[in-house]
Amino acid sequence: SQQGEEDPQALSIQEGENATMNCSYKTSINNLQWYRQNSGRGLVHLILIRSNEREKHSGRLRVTLDTSKKSSSLLITASRAADTASYFCATDAEQGAQKLVFGQGTRLTINP
């Protein structure tokens, strides 16, 4: 089993709709982060939520964290074609050198 697993694996919606992606993890964490990656490109950091936070907003992004269920969700409101990308959650464990463990990602397609 793997830390940081997202669902769905792929999501296709119409422009203007909201997109929700979920992430589950298995170990205790310091924080959970979401990244975006356009095809073949680098990782763009979107938002970080600490283990003692439950919800965080940044522009059109809303992240929730439920440490009792070891899960997080990323909501993108009023989606745009430019939001088309892969989205990854990443966790860093409480112990160790703070390596990030990434999930498999959700491939989001926004249809105009």
Place this chain on the structure above:
Amino acid sequence: EPEVTQTPSHQVTQMGQEVILRCVPISNHLYFYWYRQILGQKVEFLVSFYNNEISEKSEIFDDQFSVERPDGSNFTLKIRSTKLEDSAMYFCASLPRLNTDTQYFGPGTRLTVL
């Protein structure tokens, strides 16, 4: 805003050749990382480096891999004898100290092994 840089952006090499991927972390950062992403797959941790030594490494990071911080600014990943399956995007990241905010990622080096 300071950023992590990586060179080259794309490296093509023949199987069995040695490659060195270079990264310049943010100057006051203390922790350094390499990750890789095989095309279409997730990002995987390779190694973390602190105080001039490896602090943690994954199963992927076998004897063919090594890291070095030769001059206090560069952070390099060497693959001694590349295999086809080493073809991937390699990301460097740095962190000022533990238990701070996010790691800062470089743009990546795409390694193609022929």
